[in-house]
Amino acid sequence: MNTSSSYKAKPRNRQSMTTLRFKKQTIGWLFIILSIIGIGLFYFYPMVQAFLLSLQSGMGANHEYVGFANYVRLLNDPAFLTALSNTMIYLLVQVPLMILLALVFSVLLNDPTLKFRGFFRTAIFLPAVTSLVAYAVVFKYLFSPDGLVNELLLQLNLITQPLNWISDPVLAKITIILAITWRWTGYNMIFYLSALQNVDKAIYEAARIDGASTIQQFFYITIPLLKPIILFTSIVSTIGTLQLFDEVMNITGGGPGDATVTISMYIYNLSFEYTPDFGYAATVSYMVLLLVVVFSFLQFKVAGDDQK
Amino acid sequence: MKKTSLFLLLFGLLFFMAACSGEENAAGNEEENDTNASSDGEIIAWAWDQHFNIAALNVALEHYEDENFNLEIIENAQDDIVQRLNTGLSSGTMKGMPNIVLIEDQRAQSFLQSYPDAFYPIDDYFSTDDFADYKIAPTSYDGKQYGLPFDTGVTGLFYRTDLIEEAGYTHDDLVDITWGEFTEIAKDVTDKTGVAMISLDPNDLGILRVMMQTVGSWYTNPEGEITIANNDALREALEHYKTLLDNDSVKIVSDWSTFLASFNNGEVASVPSGNWIAPSISAEDSQNGLWKLAPIPRLEAAGAVNASNLGGSSWYVLNIDGKEAAAEFLGKTFGSNVDFYQDLVEEVGAIGTYKPASEGDAYTFENEYFNGQQIIYEFSQWMEDIPEVDYGLNTYGIEDILAAEVQNYLNGKSLDDVLADTQTQAENQFK
Numbered sequence: 211m212n213t214s215s216s217y218k219a220k221p222r223n224r225q226s227m228t229t230l231r232f233k234k235q236t237i238g239w240l241f242i243i244l245s246i247i248g249i250g251l252f253y254f255y256p257m258v259q260a261f262l263l264s265l266q267s268g269m270g271a272n273h274e275y276v277g278f279a280n281y282v283r284l285l286n287d288p289a290f291l292t293a294l295s296n297t298m299i300y301l302l303v304q305v306p307l308m309i310l311l312a313l314v315f316s317v318l319l320n321d322p323t324l325k326f327r328g329f330f331r332t333a334i335f336l337p338a339v340t341s342l343v344a345y346a347v348v349f350k351y352l353f354s355p356d357g358l359v360n361e362l363l364l365q366l367n368l369i370t371q372p373l374n375w376i377s378d379p380v381l382a383k384i385t386i387i388l389a390i391t392w393r394w395t396g397y398n399m400i401f402y403l404s405a406l407q408n409v410d411k412a413i414y415e416a417a418r419i420d421g422a423s424t425i426q427q428f429f430y431i432t433i434p435l436l437k438p439i440i441l442f443t444s445i446v447s448t449i450g451t452l453q454l455f456d457e458v459m460n461i462t463g464g465g466p467g468d469a470t471v472t473i474s475m476y477i478y479n480l481s482f483e484y485t486p487d488f489g490y491a492a493t494v495s496y497m498v499l500l501l502v503v504v505f506s507f508l509q510f511k512v513a514g515d516d517q518k
Numbered sequence: 519m520k521k522t523s524l525f526l527l528l529f530g531l532l533f534f535m536a537a538c539s540g541e542e543n544a545a546g547n548e549e550e551n552d553t554n555a556s557s558d559g560e561i562i563a564w565a566w567d568q569h570f571n572i573a574a575l576n577v578a579l580e581h582y583e584d585e586n587f588n589l590e591i592i593e594n595a596q597d598d599i600v601q602r603l604n605t606g607l608s609s610g611t612m613k614g615m616p617n618i619v620l621i622e623d624q625r626a627q628s629f630l631q632s633y634p635d636a637f638y639p640i641d642d643y644f645s646t647d648d649f650a651d652y653k654i655a656p657t658s659y660d661g662k663q664y665g666l667p668f669d670t671g672v673t674g675l676f677y678r679t680d681l682i683e684e685a686g687y688t689h690d691d692l693v694d695i696t697w698g699e700f701t702e703i704a705k706d707v708t709d710k711t712g713v714a715m716i717s718l719d720p721n722d723l724g725i726l727r728v729m730m731q732t733v734g735s736w737y738t739n740p741e742g743e744i745t746i747a748n749n750d751a752l753r754e755a756l757e758h759y760k761t762l763l764d765n766d767s768v769k770i771v772s773d774w775s776t777f778l779a780s781f782n783n784g785e786v787a788s789v790p791s792g793n794w795i796a797p798s799i800s801a802e803d804s805q806n807g808l809w810k811l812a813p814i815p816r817l818e819a820a821g822a823v824n825a826s827n828l829g830g831s832s833w834y835v836l837n838i839d840g841k842e843a844a845a846e847f848l849g850k851t852f853g854s855n856v857d858f859y860q861d862l863v864e865e866v867g868a869i870g871t872y873k874p875a876s877e878g879d880a881y882t883f884e885n886e887y888f889n890g891q892q893i894i895y896e897f898s899q900w901m902e903d904i905p906e907v908d909y910g911l912n913t914y915g916i917e918d919i920l921a922a923e924v925q926n927y928l929n930g931k932s933l934d935d936v937l938a939d940t941q942t943q944a945e946n947q948f949k
Contacts, residue, residue: 270632376772377720465721467922484915485628
């Protein structure tokens with residue numbers, strides 16, 4: 211009421227409270243209408259179109275509506291199931307591994323007595339700013355039969371013959387997992403580091419006085435306090451892993467055979483590598499959406515019970 | 519309440535827009551204009567490989583006398599061309615498409631059948647009788663000729679004379695042999711010299727295709743049916759493939775550059791591949807005079823010939839303004855000019871599939887690097903024997919399935935199961 215008092219002198223101030231509120235709301239909407247239209251046009255409209263496309267099938271430009279036949283085909287498609295299981299392996303092995311590593315690094319680098327903290331932080335974060343394709347190509351050469359990694363292992367007498375990192379089904383998966391872990395650990399570490407700045411030092415002091423070891427402090431103080439941010443990073447990482455493409459495309463090309471193909475790569479193959487069937491490719495991409503929803507929901511359920 | 523109704527309104531709007539643009543005319547093209555054709559009579563061509571395909575186009579331009587003809591050549595990686603054609607053509611607009619485009623033969627049918635009206639038939643601009651027979655099936659569709667055949671992928675067996683001799687063999691022992699004999703020679707070479715016979719990338723089954731085509735067989739038959747389960751040629755090819763690996767005659771490589779390195783570094787004694795690999799082999803000066811060329815081995819089956827194909831592509835004209843000029847250009851150069859083909863061999867090292875060209879002088883050139891062998895002439899002779907094969911639509915799709923099964927086969931799965939399972943999976947996916 212204070213704000214409107216200055217208008218009292220004017221003749222047209224006899225609005226009821228509701229119209230005033232309506233006017234305020236309209237102004238609010240006006241502010242965001244551009245972004246709403248933008249998001250609608252470039253986000254939701256393509257999603258709707260993609261869904262319509264996923265109900266069609268056929269070669270290239272001549273596709274026709276086939277109802278849910280693509281979705282039925284999806285469930286019986288061994289190539290898709292392989293891609294799905296590969297992606298799940300990456301997800302289940304890589305995400306927990308990376309989250310744990312990032313946590314450990316962030317706690318180590320948060321120690322105020324550590325020398326060259328800035329240097330180490332930068333060194334571990336630096337991979338996150340490299341281009342996906344560039345680092346993937348470098349990894350490919352590091353892990354090639356006569357690459358640096360094999361050379362090193364041979365020199366250390368850990369192996370007697372060069373390992374086929376890229377052409378062995380199991381080793382190829384390990385190579386991919388190593389690559390994405392290298393690329394993304396530093397990125398997640400930054401989130402934890404910043405979250406750690408908000409943790410009251412007094413809590414740790416109290417714990418030390420009570421005789422808690424460093425390990426205990428990590429598990430009973432650091433992790434519970436970082437829980438919301440751990441949830442956030444694991445959801446973001448899960449989504450990222452479900453969309454994994456560049457690394458696999460450039461390091462192994464999906465091989466050997468189909469041992470490292472991911473869902474995204476399968477979508478690419480369906481559209482550009484084989485005779486194009488964009489309808490079915492759109493169906494597979496909706497499957498990725500579904501998986502992202504399911505996994506995010508699960509993670510919220512598991513970790514988000516004490517969310518305010 | 520108001521909020522929700524506004525949202526509903528917005529969503530309604532979205533669906534409305536979705537419904538509207540479902541019609542033919544809509545769907546804007548992403549990357550346009552920079553390569554937009556036909557506005558000022560300029561002809562645009564897309565191709566890959568600066569030193570080969572694009573160099574060939576430039577040679578063709580030198581041989582084409584038309585003042586008004588302007589050709590702009592845009593270099594794209596092959597994968598990019600495939601992607602841009604697919605996204606552009608499927609959006610239903612021809613904006614931003616080139617007039618002339620190079621397409622690999624094994625992909626051609628997938629484009630011709632996926633986008634039936636996008637390409638311009640060029641029957642009237644050259645005679646298909648002048649070209650190697652095996653090039654016609656992949657470049658035509660529905661009785662019309664769409665592609666102008668360009669380079670051949672005719673294969674040969676390049677080998678290191680010093681290593682082969684060390685193992686006790688001569689040139690004649692490698693001429694007109696079967697793949698079975700090849701595996702035995704390979705074993706001897708590896709045992710006696712310690713050097714692998716060939717290098718293979720487990721992701722690239724090109725060698726199986728080379729073997730199959732020596733009897734005119736493929737993953738599919740001309741009717742488009744998948745013929746893997748009862749495919750004797752493929753069965754035999756896989757047996758040789760496994761034997762070579764089991765005998766340690768193979769150096770495993772992981773990609774193209776390690777493949778090139780394998781023979782440039784002297785880690786393999788032979789390279790069974792397309793003729794286009796010759797410049798890469800002779801790029802290594804230190805091995806000058808150590809290489810020779812023999813015909814590609816054949817399979818045992820009746821009717822097998824010592825000639826096969828790997829790779830090769832052809833020129834296509836898109837059905838947009840300027841198509842006549844583009845087709846005219848191709849027809850007058852690639853389609854009929856013998857002199858052009860001589861220059862093509864001399865300047866670019868590319869062997870075309872135009873049969874009259876092989877009588878020219880450039881083809882009989884004795885290549886010092888290959889012990890004075892007339893390798894171009896030999897290739898052009900073998901080219902005419904290559905069995906014709908209909909590559910069909912799904913070569914690469916089927917091969918991805920097969921590549922996975924081949925891994926199982928190498929790990930002990932029975933060949934019958936491998937072929938049967940590949941057949942079932944391929945049928946599920948491509949029917």
